[in-house]
Amino acid sequence: MSDSTITPWVVGNWKMNPMQANSQQLIQDLKQYLKQTPITEQQCHIGVAPISIALLPIQQALLDAQSPVKVVAQDLSRMAGTGAYTGEVSGELLKDSQIDYVLIGHSERREIFGDDVEHVKAKVLNALNAGLTVIYCVGESLEQREAGQAEQVVLQQICDLATVVKADQWHNIVVAYEPIWAIGTGKTASPEDAQAMHAQIRQGLAQITAEGKNIAILYGGSVKPENAVELAACPDINGALVGGASLNAASFFEIARAFAKIKE
Template identity: 70%
Template sequence: MSGSTIIPWVVGNWKMNPIQADATQLIQQFKTLLTQSTIDSDACHIGIAPTLIALDRTHQALSSAPCKVYTVAQDVSRFAGTGAYTGETSAELLVDSQIQHVLIGHSERRDLLGDSVEILKAKLHNALQAGMTIIYCVGESLEQREQGLAEQVVLQQICDIASVVNDEQWSKQVVIAYEPIWAIGTGKTASPQDAQAMHAKIREGLCQMTAHGARIALLYGGSVKPENAVELAACPDINGALVGGASLNAQSFYQIAQAFAQSKQ
C-alpha cells in the first residue's frame, strides 16, 4: 500500500487537441474554476500536457492560475542538447523554456510512432539528466490481458528502464502512469478493483527495484472521468490520474482533480 505522504497527480493529456483559440478558452475556464474554489498544491499536483506548439503559451497562461498548475510536454527527443535533428525538441530545450515535466512511453508513441525500448531509455536518460520529472506510461493490450499476461507485460515495461534510473531519481523524478491500452479513448475503464490490483503489483515491483518504491506516485489512465474519479481515488495505490478526453472539458478535469485532492486528505 502506498504511503499517506504521496501527493496525488492529475495530469490532462490533450494529445493532438485543440486549436489555439479553444486551448486559450479551456485554460481560462479552468483558471476560473480554480479561482472559485482552489485546489491546494499540497493536496494534489495538477498538470496539463498541450501540443508542442502550445507549450509556451500554455505555460504563460497557467502562470497566473490561483494555484500551481504544471505545464507538461507530451514527448521529448532521444537526442540531447542541440544539433541537426530536424523536428526534435530536446530535454535541455524544454527546460530552457521552463518546462520541467514530460510524458514518456505513452502507448500511442509506442504503437503508432515506433518508440522502442531503446528509444524510450534514451529519452528517459536525457530527461533525467536535464533534471526533468518524468511521467512514465505503461500498459497492456486487450489481447495481452485476455492471455493472462497483463502483469508480466506491465512489470517488464518498468524493468526496461531500471538500468537508466538511479535510486535518487526514482525518489524525486519519476511518476508511473498505468494505462491499459484497451481503455484509452474507448469509454471502457478498468474496474477500480482491477486497477488497484495492477497498481499494487506495480508497487510491489518498484519496491524490489528501489528503496523508494513505496513513495512513488502511481497514476491510473484510461477513460477517467468525473463519474469514476471518486471511486478510483479511494483505492490505496492509485495516487492520481492521467486524463485524456475529459481533460478537454474544464469542468470535468476540475472535478477529477478535486476528487483526488479530497480523497487523499
C-alpha cells in the same frame, strides 16, 4: 500499499488537440474553477500536457492561476542537447523554457510512432539528465490481458525503466498505468482491477528502489468525473492521467477535486 503521504497527481493529456484559441479558453475556464475552489499543491499536483507549439503560450496563461498548474510536454527527443535533428525537441531545450515535466512511453507513441524499448529508455535517460520529472507510461493491450500476460508486460516495462534511472533520480519519476484497451474507448478497468495492477506495480518498484513506496502511480484510461471518486479511494492509485475528459475544464476540475479530497 503506497505511502499515505504521496501527493496525488492529475494530469490532462490533450494529445493532438485543440486549436490555439480553444486551448486558451480551456485554460481560462480551468483557472476560473480553481479561483472558485482552489486546490493546493499539498492536496494535488495538477498538470496539463498541450501540443508542443502551445507549451509556452499555456505556460504564460497559467502564471496568474489561483492554484499552481504544471505544464507537461507530451514527448521529447531521444537525442540530447542541441544539434542537426530536424523536428526534435530535447530535454535540455524543454528545461531551458522552464518546462520541467514530460510524458514518456505513452502507448500511442509506442504503437503508432515506433517508440521501441530502446527509444523509450533513451528518452527517459535524456529527460532525467536534463533535470526533468518523467511521467512514465506503462500498460498492456487487450490481447495481452486476455492471454494472462498483463502483469508480466507491465512489470517488464517497469524493469526497462530501472535500467536507466539512477538511485538519486527516482524522486523524479511518476508512473502512469494505462491499460491500452481502455484509452479513448470509453472502457475503464474496474477500480478493483486497477488497484490490483497498481499494487503489482508498487511491489515491483519496491523491489527495485527504496523509493518505491513513495512513487506516485497514476491511472489512465477513460477517467471521468463519474469514476474518479472510486479510483481515488484505491490505496495504490495516486492520481490520474486524463485524456478526453481533460479537454473539458469542468470535467477535468472535478477529477482533480476527487483526488484532492483524499488529502483534506
